[in-house]
Amino acid sequence: MRRAAILFLIAAVLLTLGSSCRKRSATFVIALGDNIRTIDPIGSPSVDAASERVRALMFNSLVRKDEKFDYVGDLASEIKQSSDGTVFTFTLRDGVKFHDGRTFSSADAKYTLDLVFSSSFAKSASFFETSNEKPADGTQPVKRSYIKSVEAPDARTLVITLAHPWTGLLSNLVPVAMIPKDSYESQKTHPLGSGAFKFKNYDNSQQVLDLEANADYWEGAPHIPALRVRVIADTNALQAELRSGRVDIAPLPTSLSPDAIKQLGDDRNLQVLQFTGSNVTVLTFNCSQPPLNDVRVRQAIAYAVDRESLIRDLLLGQAKLAHSILPEESWAYSPGQKYSFDPSMAKKLLDEAGLKDPDGDGPQFRFAKPLVYKVSGSSAAAKNYAGVIQNYLKNVGVPVSIETAELNTLFDELRRGNFQIFYGQWVGGNQDPIFFKDLFATSEIPTEARASRNRSRYSNKEVDTLLDEAVNTFDREKAKRLYARVQEIVSREVPVLPLWYQANIVIARKNVGNINVDASGDWRFVRNLTVQP
Numbered sequence: 001m002r003r004a005a006i007l008f009l010i011a012a013v014l015l016t017l018g019s020s021c022r023k024r025s026a027t028f029v030i031a032l033g034d035n036i037r038t039i040d041p042i043g044s045p046s047v048d049a050a051s052e053r054v055r056a057l058m059f060n061s062l063v064r065k066d067e068k069f070d071y072v073g074d075l076a077s078e079i080k081q082s083s084d085g086t087v088f089t090f091t092l093r094d095g096v097k098f099h100d101g102r103t104f105s106s107a108d109a110k111y112t113l114d115l116v117f118s119s120s121f122a123k124s125a126s127f128f129e130t131s132n133e134k135p136a137d138g139t140q141p142v143k144r145s146y147i148k149s150v151e152a153p154d155a156r157t158l159v160i161t162l163a164h165p166w167t168g169l170l171s172n173l174v175p176v177a178m179i180p181k182d183s184y185e186s187q188k189t190h191p192l193g194s195g196a197f198k199f200k201n202y203d204n205s206q207q208v209l210d211l212e213a214n215a216d217y218w219e220g221a222p223h224i225p226a227l228r229v230r231v232i233a234d235t236n237a238l239q240a241e242l243r244s245g246r247v248d249i250a251p252l253p254t255s256l257s258p259d260a261i262k263q264l265g266d267d268r269n270l271q272v273l274q275f276t277g278s279n280v281t282v283l284t285f286n287c288s289q290p291p292l293n294d295v296r297v298r299q300a301i302a303y304a305v306d307r308e309s310l311i312r313d314l315l316l317g318q319a320k321l322a323h324s325i326l327p328e329e330s331w332a333y334s335p336g337q338k339y340s341f342d343p344s345m346a347k348k349l350l351d352e353a354g355l356k357d358p359d360g361d362g363p364q365f366r367f368a369k370p371l372v373y374k375v376s377g378s379s380a381a382a383k384n385y386a387g388v389i390q391n392y393l394k395n396v397g398v399p400v401s402i403e404t405a406e407l408n409t410l411f412d413e414l415r416r417g418n419f420q421i422f423y424g425q426w427v428g429g430n431q432d433p434i435f436f437k438d439l440f441a442t443s444e445i446p447t448e449a450r451a452s453r454n455r456s457r458y459s460n461k462e463v464d465t466l467l468d469e470a471v472n473t474f475d476r477e478k479a480k481r482l483y484a485r486v487q488e489i490v491s492r493e494v495p496v497l498p499l500w501y502q503a504n505i506v507i508a509r510k511n512v513g514n515i516n517v518d519a520s521g522d523w524r525f526v527r528n529l530t531v532q533p
Contacts, residue, residue, distance in 0.1 A: 031250040041177035059177035059193035071170035085165035090158040106152035111181040126172040196527040207231035249508040258316040277504040278327035278519040283497040284422040288457035296353040298494040302339040304346040322498035332433035334484035336491030370399035374419040377404035458495035
């Protein structure tokens with residue numbers, strides 16, 4: 001009797017374990033490298049990449065970016081604009097339903113936008129401009145909304161009227177998730193959208209988000225019935241989870257080194273796929289400080305760095321040479337002046353700048369005080385690249401001192417201009433050509449009171465004029481010509497040196513199919529994934 005009871009108990013345990021394994025295998029696990037700060041689709045006080053990744057799984061917006069980083073309809077099937085650029089009319093798609101079965105209509109879109117435009121959410125700030133008027137009482141300048149009104153004349157039509165022409169409307173609508181009318185309070189804990197996957201559960205302490213397929217999704221139901229997003233920030237843990245099969249796919253695993261990615265590719269159960277990426281890595285030069293205030297010195301550095309060797313030997317080919325801050329896929333892309341590895345040209349330019357080799361046989365330093373090269377102390381890869389770049393510059397007689405700092409300290413140093421060269425990466429923002437204005441307009445030079453993006457302190461009146469015209473025209477062909485001229489000038493004057501576009505790497509189990517990631521790295525591709533038994 002006792003033996004029978006023991007056998008029954010063992011059988012029950014095995015059955016339970018088998019059931020657990022079957023349940024676990026039925027859930028597709030996707031790894032995310034950074035913490036999900038919020039599941040609130042529109043009302044968060046800040047915007048972070050991880051939260052936006054998972055938002056794309058559950059929600060749609062009125063507008064999305066296409067493969068050329070242009071703005072097209074998402075839940076809008078058609079977008080029309082008045083001749084004066086102040087009225088945008090959106091025709092909404094038929095047959096779109098929220099996860100609770102409600103049909104998406106213009107009333108939902110109006111509710112969402114009215115909420116965003118009247119709030120202090122992080123995603124609301126872009127819809128306001130700072131007035132040039134300075135209040136007499138010394139208070140902060142008044143912020144005025146670009147939006148005059150939002151109307152819903154019928155269920156399938158939404159009309160946004162602007163206070164004056166503004167080319168930034170569509171781009172700033174991209175991250176605004178559409179939610180059902182009167183649902184915002186519940187969205188904070190139970191997101192409800194129209195996306196390919198429905199919210200099921202979120203464990204903030206464990207950083208685990210469970211989703212299920214939306215069978216009624218307007219673009220077609222996902223192939224994966226159950227999806228779990230797990231945050232795995234530790235590099236070693238991520239590799240172990242991939243090798244064990246407890247993670248099915250890790251898109252854009254930025255924490256992994258090129259060597260680690262290569263080694264995972266040798267695992268017979270894994271596949272490593274590489275797609276073109278848009279995030280650009282650059283060297284920023286402080287144009288306000290000598291000797292970098294001389295364009296010939298900046299050009300010399302551009303010729304002195306062998307970027308192709310860096311990509312081949314250190315990044316193991318997991319990047320693509322960059323000639324612009326814009327990705328090549330952009331409708332506004334133009335390479336401008338290109339710089340190949342040419343130490344002789346670098347030395348010639350330094351000679352012309354009056355920084356002659358003291359004994360003529362090199363590589364003696366051409367000036368005694370080293371250039372201060374700032375880099376984040378938390379990035380081992382950045383420090384490794386800095387050492388190689390330091391040697392390239394040493395070979396043409398340019399001394400470099402590498403200084404590391406904690407990220408917040410580093411950004412403060414950049415704002416104050418306490419650097420000469422800075423290594424960094426721009427993520428996402430460089431997909432829109434308006435980024436040229438952020439990086440190169442005189443008005444965007446940082447001050448003690450303001451941390452702006454023109455960290456190079458670059459100033460060129462012709463570029464300012466071209467940018468003012470480009471960001472205020474709705475004529476796409478005209479804007480393309482203007483941005484091409486801007487790129488021609490800034491590539492010649494080198495306030496920044498684009499190094500490479502980081503590839504979009506995906507590591508997945510061999511049985512995962514239909515993996516196709518666009519240059520933006522957006523997670524919309526997850527809907528189309530397939531899994532073989």
